[in-house]
Amino acid sequence: MAWDQLFRFMQLQRARYSSLAAELDLSPVQASVLKELEPGTPVAMHALADALACDASNVTGIVDRLEARGLLERRESSHDRRVRMLMVTERGREVRASLLGRLRRPPQEIASLSRADQRTLARILKRAIAARAVTRVD
Amino acid sequence: MAWDQLFRFMQLQRARYSSLAAELDLSPVQASVLKELEPGTPVAMHALADALACDASNVTGIVDRLEARGLLERRESSHDRRVRMLMVTERGREVRASLLGRLRRPPQEIASLSRADQRTLARILKRAIAARAVTRVD
DNA sequence: TATTGTTATACTCTATAACTATA
DNA sequence: TATAGTTATAGAGTATAACAATA
Numbered sequence: 001m002a003w004d005q006l007f008r009f010m011q012l013q014r015a016r017y018s019s020l021a022a023e024l025d026l027s028p029v030q031a032s033v034l035k036e037l038e039p040g041t042p043v044a045m046h047a048l049a050d051a052l053a054c055d056a057s058n059v060t061g062i063v064d065r066l067e068a069r070g071l072l073e074r075r076e077s078s079h080d081r082r083v084r085m086l087m088v089t090e091r092g093r094e095v096r097a098s099l100l101g102r103l104r105r106p107p108q109e110i111a112s113l114s115r116a117d118q119r120t121l122a123r124i125l126k127r128a129i130a131a132r133a134v135t136r137v138d
Numbered sequence: 139m140a141w142d143q144l145f146r147f148m149q150l151q152r153a154r155y156s157s158l159a160a161e162l163d164l165s166p167v168q169a170s171v172l173k174e175l176e177p178g179t180p181v182a183m184h185a186l187a188d189a190l191a192c193d194a195s196n197v198t199g200i201v202d203r204l205e206a207r208g209l210l211e212r213r214e215s216s217h218d219r220r221v222r223m224l225m226v227t228e229r230g231r232e233v234r235a236s237l238l239g240r241l242r243r244p245p246q247e248i249a250s251l252s253r254a255d256q257r258t259l260a261r262i263l264k265r266a267i268a269a270r271a272v273t274r275v276d
Numbered sequence: 277t278a279t280t281g282t283t284a285t286a287c288t289c290t291a292t293a294a295c296t297a298t299a
Numbered sequence: 300t301a302t303a304g305t306t307a308t309a310g311a312g313t314a315t316a317a318c319a320a321t322a
Contacts, residue, residue: 002256003244005263010148012270015191027290029312046280053153055314060282062312082280082321106141112269117262118140124255125143131250132150165288165313184303193291198305200289220298220303 013107020102024095029062031099034071039093042075042085071095151245158240162233167192167200169237172209177231180213180223209233 021031029052036051037043045063049056063086066072071092077083088096110118159169167190174189175181183201187194201224204210209230215221226234248256 002251002260002263003242003248005260005267006147006248007241009144009263009267010151012267013148027311044280049281054312056281057283057315058313065311080280080322084281103145104141109266109270110141110144113140113262113266117265120258121262122140122143124251124259125140125147127255128247128251129143129147129150132247167289182303192289194304195292195306196290203288218299218303222304 009109012109016107017103021099023102024099026095026099030066033062033066034088034092034096034099035103037072037086037088037092037096039088039096042087044077044083044085045074046083048086066092147247150247154245155241159237161240162237164233164237168204171200171204172226172230172234172237173241175210175224175226175230175234177226177234180225182215182221182223184221186224204230 017031018028021028024031026034032052033048036048043051045059046056048063049059052059052062063072063074067074070089072086072088075085075087077085110121113121155169156166159166162169164172170190171186174186181189183197184194186201187197190197201210201212205212208227210224210226213223213225215223248259251259
Protein backbone atom coordinates (compact mmCIF):
# COMPACT_ATOMS: atom_id res chain seq x y z
CA MET A 1 0.00 0.00 0.00
CA ALA A 2 2.78 2.40 0.93
CA TRP A 3 4.65 1.26 -2.15
CA ASP A 4 1.58 1.75 -4.35
CA GLN A 5 1.33 5.37 -3.23
CA LEU A 6 5.04 5.96 -3.46
CA PHE A 7 5.25 4.45 -6.92
CA ARG A 8 2.39 6.63 -8.05
CA PHE A 9 4.02 9.69 -6.57
CA MET A 10 7.30 8.92 -8.32
CA GLN A 11 5.48 8.47 -11.58
CA LEU A 12 3.82 11.86 -11.17
CA GLN A 13 7.17 13.47 -10.38
CA ARG A 14 9.00 11.85 -13.28
CA ALA A 15 8.48 14.72 -15.69
CA ARG A 16 9.67 17.32 -13.20
CA TYR A 17 13.32 16.38 -13.34
CA SER A 18 13.45 16.47 -17.14
CA SER A 19 11.60 19.75 -17.15
CA LEU A 20 13.87 21.50 -14.64
CA ALA A 21 16.95 20.20 -16.45
CA ALA A 22 15.56 21.41 -19.77
CA GLU A 23 15.24 24.93 -18.37
CA LEU A 24 19.04 24.95 -18.27
CA ASP A 25 19.37 23.26 -21.67
CA LEU A 26 20.43 20.02 -20.04
CA SER A 27 19.24 16.52 -20.84
CA PRO A 28 18.33 14.38 -17.83
CA VAL A 29 21.64 12.50 -17.95
CA GLN A 30 23.62 15.69 -18.34
CA ALA A 31 21.88 17.06 -15.27
CA SER A 32 22.75 13.92 -13.36
CA VAL A 33 26.39 14.24 -14.33
CA LEU A 34 26.51 17.83 -13.17
CA LYS A 35 24.85 16.80 -9.92
CA GLU A 36 27.58 14.24 -9.31
CA LEU A 37 30.44 16.65 -9.88
CA GLU A 38 30.88 18.56 -6.67
CA PRO A 39 33.07 21.59 -7.43
CA GLY A 40 36.67 21.03 -6.44
CA THR A 41 36.29 17.27 -6.17
CA PRO A 42 37.44 15.46 -9.35
CA VAL A 43 35.61 12.24 -10.25
CA ALA A 44 37.02 9.42 -12.38
CA MET A 45 35.04 8.58 -15.52
CA HIS A 46 34.47 4.98 -14.49
CA ALA A 47 33.15 6.20 -11.13
CA LEU A 48 30.70 8.38 -13.03
CA ALA A 49 29.63 5.40 -15.12
CA ASP A 50 28.90 3.57 -11.87
CA ALA A 51 26.93 6.50 -10.51
CA LEU A 52 24.88 6.72 -13.69
CA ALA A 53 24.47 2.95 -13.80
CA CYS A 54 25.39 2.86 -17.46
CA ASP A 55 28.17 1.41 -19.59
CA ALA A 56 31.49 3.24 -19.57
CA SER A 57 31.33 3.66 -23.33
CA ASN A 58 28.39 6.02 -22.94
CA VAL A 59 30.24 8.32 -20.59
CA THR A 60 32.70 9.28 -23.31
CA GLY A 61 29.99 10.85 -25.45
CA ILE A 62 28.08 12.43 -22.60
CA VAL A 63 31.24 14.01 -21.25
CA ASP A 64 32.29 15.09 -24.75
CA ARG A 65 29.14 17.17 -25.10
CA LEU A 66 29.40 18.74 -21.67
CA GLU A 67 33.07 19.50 -22.24
CA ALA A 68 32.28 21.07 -25.62
CA ARG A 69 29.87 23.39 -23.80
CA GLY A 70 32.58 24.31 -21.32
CA LEU A 71 30.76 22.92 -18.30
CA LEU A 72 33.44 20.44 -17.26
CA GLU A 73 36.95 19.36 -18.18
CA ARG A 74 38.99 16.17 -18.32
CA ARG A 75 42.14 16.07 -16.23
CA GLU A 76 44.84 13.50 -15.66
CA SER A 77 44.96 11.41 -12.56
CA SER A 78 48.08 11.79 -10.49
CA HIS A 79 48.01 8.15 -9.46
CA ASP A 80 46.89 6.17 -12.50
CA ARG A 81 47.69 7.23 -16.04
CA ARG A 82 44.74 5.25 -17.42
CA VAL A 83 42.25 7.32 -15.49
CA ARG A 84 40.68 10.63 -16.54
CA MET A 85 39.32 12.82 -13.77
CA LEU A 86 36.34 15.08 -14.39
CA MET A 87 35.87 18.46 -12.79
CA VAL A 88 33.31 21.19 -13.34
CA THR A 89 34.58 24.46 -14.74
CA GLU A 90 33.62 27.80 -13.27
CA ARG A 91 30.76 28.02 -15.72
CA GLY A 92 29.76 24.47 -14.91
CA ARG A 93 29.74 25.36 -11.25
CA GLU A 94 27.25 28.14 -11.91
CA VAL A 95 24.93 25.96 -13.98
CA ARG A 96 25.18 23.25 -11.35
CA ALA A 97 24.26 25.66 -8.57
CA SER A 98 21.29 26.83 -10.58
CA LEU A 99 20.21 23.25 -11.21
CA LEU A 100 20.52 22.18 -7.58
CA GLY A 101 18.58 25.27 -6.54
CA ARG A 102 15.70 24.26 -8.76
CA LEU A 103 15.77 20.62 -7.70
CA ARG A 104 15.82 21.52 -4.03
CA ARG A 105 12.58 23.44 -4.24
CA PRO A 106 9.88 21.04 -3.03
CA PRO A 107 7.08 20.36 -5.52
CA GLN A 108 3.53 21.49 -4.76
CA GLU A 109 2.58 18.03 -3.45
CA ILE A 110 5.15 18.16 -0.65
CA ALA A 111 4.93 21.86 0.10
CA SER A 112 1.21 21.53 0.71
CA LEU A 113 1.69 18.99 3.51
CA SER A 114 1.52 20.10 7.13
CA ARG A 115 4.78 20.57 9.03
CA ALA A 116 3.98 17.52 11.11
CA ASP A 117 3.40 15.39 8.01
CA GLN A 118 6.59 16.65 6.45
CA ARG A 119 8.60 15.77 9.54
CA THR A 120 7.04 12.33 9.76
CA LEU A 121 7.61 11.69 6.07
CA ALA A 122 11.26 12.66 6.33
CA ARG A 123 11.76 10.45 9.37
CA ILE A 124 10.23 7.35 7.77
CA LEU A 125 12.07 7.79 4.48
CA LYS A 126 15.32 8.19 6.36
CA ARG A 127 14.71 4.84 8.00
CA ALA A 128 13.89 3.27 4.63
CA ILE A 129 17.06 4.59 3.05
CA ALA A 130 19.09 3.42 6.02
CA ALA A 131 17.65 -0.08 5.55
CA ARG A 132 19.01 -0.05 2.02
CA ALA A 133 22.45 1.00 3.18
CA VAL A 134 22.54 -2.07 5.41
CA THR A 135 21.49 -4.60 2.80
CA ARG A 136 23.81 -3.04 0.27
CA VAL A 137 26.82 -4.38 2.15
CA ASP A 138 25.76 -8.00 1.68
CA MET B 139 13.75 18.12 4.57
CA ALA B 140 10.99 15.70 3.57
CA TRP B 141 11.68 16.55 -0.05
CA ASP B 142 15.41 15.99 0.40
CA GLN B 143 14.76 12.48 1.66
CA LEU B 144 12.13 11.77 -0.95
CA PHE B 145 14.31 13.02 -3.76
CA ARG B 146 17.14 10.87 -2.55
CA PHE B 147 14.87 7.86 -2.33
CA MET B 148 13.61 8.41 -5.86
CA GLN B 149 17.16 8.68 -7.10
CA LEU B 150 18.03 5.37 -5.45
CA GLN B 151 14.97 3.73 -7.02
CA ARG B 152 15.55 5.13 -10.49
CA ALA B 153 17.41 2.11 -11.83
CA ARG B 154 14.79 -0.34 -10.61
CA TYR B 155 12.17 0.45 -13.19
CA SER B 156 14.60 0.08 -16.10
CA SER B 157 15.94 -3.10 -14.64
CA LEU B 158 12.54 -4.77 -14.14
CA ALA B 159 11.46 -3.72 -17.63
CA ALA B 160 14.68 -5.10 -19.10
CA GLU B 161 13.95 -8.50 -17.55
CA LEU B 162 11.04 -8.67 -19.99
CA ASP B 163 13.05 -7.23 -22.88
CA LEU B 164 11.22 -3.93 -22.62
CA SER B 165 12.70 -0.45 -22.72
CA PRO B 166 11.43 1.91 -20.02
CA VAL B 167 9.05 3.64 -22.44
CA GLN B 168 7.77 0.35 -23.79
CA ALA B 169 7.03 -0.73 -20.24
CA SER B 170 5.16 2.51 -19.63
CA VAL B 171 3.07 1.96 -22.75
CA LEU B 172 2.15 -1.55 -21.67
CA LYS B 173 1.29 -0.21 -18.24
CA GLU B 174 -1.15 2.27 -19.79
CA LEU B 175 -2.95 -0.29 -21.91
CA GLU B 176 -5.41 -1.99 -19.66
CA PRO B 177 -6.60 -5.15 -21.44
CA GLY B 178 -9.94 -4.71 -23.14
CA THR B 179 -9.78 -0.92 -22.99
CA PRO B 180 -8.52 0.61 -26.26
CA VAL B 181 -6.51 3.84 -25.99
CA ALA B 182 -6.10 6.44 -28.73
CA MET B 183 -2.53 7.14 -29.83
CA HIS B 184 -2.74 10.82 -28.97
CA ALA B 185 -3.99 9.91 -25.50
CA LEU B 186 -0.93 7.70 -25.12
CA ALA B 187 1.30 10.58 -26.21
CA ASP B 188 -0.26 12.66 -23.44
CA ALA B 189 0.25 9.92 -20.87
CA LEU B 190 3.90 9.57 -21.89
CA ALA B 191 4.35 13.34 -21.99
CA CYS B 192 6.09 13.10 -25.34
CA ASP B 193 5.46 14.28 -28.89
CA ALA B 194 2.93 12.32 -30.93
CA SER B 195 5.55 11.62 -33.60
CA ASN B 196 7.43 9.41 -31.15
CA VAL B 197 4.45 7.23 -30.44
CA THR B 198 4.39 5.98 -34.03
CA GLY B 199 7.81 4.37 -33.70
CA ILE B 200 7.30 3.09 -30.17
CA VAL B 201 4.00 1.48 -31.14
CA ASP B 202 5.53 0.11 -34.36
CA ARG B 203 8.09 -1.86 -32.37
CA LEU B 204 5.60 -3.18 -29.85
CA GLU B 205 3.22 -4.14 -32.64
CA ALA B 206 6.03 -5.92 -34.51
CA ARG B 207 6.58 -7.99 -31.38
CA GLY B 208 2.92 -8.84 -31.25
CA LEU B 209 2.30 -7.16 -27.91
CA LEU B 210 -0.36 -4.74 -29.11
CA GLU B 211 -2.35 -3.88 -32.20
CA ARG B 212 -3.76 -0.81 -33.91
CA ARG B 213 -7.50 -0.69 -34.46
CA GLU B 214 -9.85 1.79 -36.05
CA SER B 215 -11.95 4.10 -34.00
CA SER B 216 -15.67 3.72 -34.50
CA HIS B 217 -16.25 7.45 -34.01
CA ASP B 218 -13.37 9.27 -35.70
CA ARG B 219 -11.62 7.88 -38.75
CA ARG B 220 -8.48 9.89 -37.99
CA VAL B 221 -7.93 8.08 -34.70
CA ARG B 222 -6.11 4.78 -34.16
CA MET B 223 -6.96 2.86 -31.02
CA LEU B 224 -4.35 0.68 -29.32
CA MET B 225 -5.10 -2.55 -27.53
CA VAL B 226 -2.85 -5.20 -26.04
CA THR B 227 -2.94 -8.61 -27.66
CA GLU B 228 -3.24 -11.79 -25.66
CA ARG B 229 0.53 -12.06 -25.58
CA GLY B 230 0.78 -8.42 -24.59
CA ARG B 231 -1.63 -9.05 -21.78
CA GLU B 232 0.63 -11.76 -20.41
CA VAL B 233 3.76 -9.65 -20.59
CA ARG B 234 1.87 -6.76 -19.02
CA ALA B 235 0.69 -8.93 -16.13
CA SER B 236 4.24 -10.12 -15.57
CA LEU B 237 5.50 -6.55 -15.62
CA LEU B 238 2.90 -5.23 -13.20
CA GLY B 239 3.61 -8.16 -10.90
CA ARG B 240 7.26 -7.18 -10.74
CA LEU B 241 6.56 -3.49 -10.28
CA ARG B 242 4.06 -4.12 -7.51
CA ARG B 243 6.60 -5.96 -5.37
CA PRO B 244 7.87 -3.37 -2.85
CA PRO B 245 11.64 -2.79 -2.85
CA GLN B 246 13.74 -3.75 0.14
CA GLU B 247 13.64 -0.21 1.52
CA ILE B 248 9.86 -0.21 1.89
CA ALA B 249 9.43 -3.84 2.84
CA SER B 250 11.79 -3.36 5.76
CA LEU B 251 9.63 -0.65 7.33
CA SER B 252 7.30 -1.50 10.20
CA ARG B 253 3.60 -1.93 9.45
CA ALA B 254 2.89 1.29 11.32
CA ASP B 255 5.46 3.21 9.27
CA GLN B 256 4.09 1.77 6.05
CA ARG B 257 0.56 2.79 6.96
CA THR B 258 1.66 6.30 7.92
CA LEU B 259 3.73 6.67 4.77
CA ALA B 260 0.82 5.61 2.58
CA ARG B 261 -1.52 8.02 4.34
CA ILE B 262 0.76 11.03 3.97
CA LEU B 263 1.57 10.31 0.33
CA LYS B 264 -2.09 9.96 -0.42
CA ARG B 265 -2.65 13.44 0.98
CA ALA B 266 0.25 14.78 -1.07
CA ILE B 267 -1.09 13.29 -4.29
CA ALA B 268 -4.57 14.60 -3.51
CA ALA B 269 -3.09 18.09 -3.13
CA ARG B 270 -1.74 17.78 -6.66
CA ALA B 271 -5.10 16.72 -8.02
CA VAL B 272 -6.58 19.94 -6.64
CA THR B 273 -3.99 22.33 -8.04
CA ARG B 274 -4.10 20.52 -11.36
CA VAL B 275 -7.55 21.90 -12.05
CA ASP B 276 -6.37 25.51 -11.85
C1' DT C 277 45.82 -10.65 -16.93
C1' DA C 278 42.74 -7.02 -15.63
C1' DT C 279 41.22 -2.23 -15.91
C1' DT C 280 40.36 2.55 -18.09
C1' DG C 281 38.77 4.94 -21.57
C1' DT C 282 37.84 5.17 -26.53
C1' DT C 283 35.95 3.85 -31.00
C1' DA C 284 32.74 1.46 -34.10
C1' DT C 285 28.25 -0.10 -34.61
C1' DA C 286 23.42 -0.54 -34.13
C1' DC C 287 19.17 0.48 -31.96
C1' DT C 288 16.00 3.33 -29.37
C1' DC C 289 14.12 7.63 -27.76
C1' DT C 290 13.35 12.44 -28.52
C1' DA C 291 11.81 16.93 -30.76
C1' DT C 292 10.69 19.75 -34.89
C1' DA C 293 8.72 20.41 -39.21
C1' DA C 294 6.12 19.08 -43.13
C1' DC C 295 2.64 16.14 -44.85
C1' DT C 296 -2.24 13.33 -45.36
C1' DA C 297 -6.59 12.39 -44.14
C1' DT C 298 -9.96 13.46 -41.76
C1' DA C 299 -13.10 16.55 -38.79
C1' DT D 300 -9.25 25.76 -39.64
C1' DA D 301 -7.95 22.36 -36.42
C1' DT D 302 -6.74 17.60 -35.11
C1' DA D 303 -4.69 12.58 -35.56
C1' DG D 304 -1.26 10.16 -37.14
C1' DT D 305 2.78 9.55 -40.21
C1' DT D 306 7.22 10.56 -42.30
C1' DA D 307 11.72 12.79 -42.65
C1' DT D 308 15.41 14.43 -40.22
C1' DA D 309 18.72 15.22 -36.70
C1' DG D 310 20.58 14.66 -32.18
C1' DA D 311 21.18 12.21 -27.93
C1' DG D 312 21.22 8.05 -24.91
C1' DT D 313 22.07 3.05 -24.63
C1' DA D 314 24.53 -1.58 -25.02
C1' DT D 315 28.02 -4.74 -27.09
C1' DA D 316 32.35 -5.76 -28.93
C1' DA D 317 36.99 -4.69 -30.12
C1' DC D 318 40.96 -1.89 -29.19
C1' DA D 319 45.23 0.79 -27.11
C1' DA D 320 47.39 2.21 -23.05
C1' DT D 321 48.39 1.22 -18.55
C1' DA D 322 48.34 -1.32 -14.22
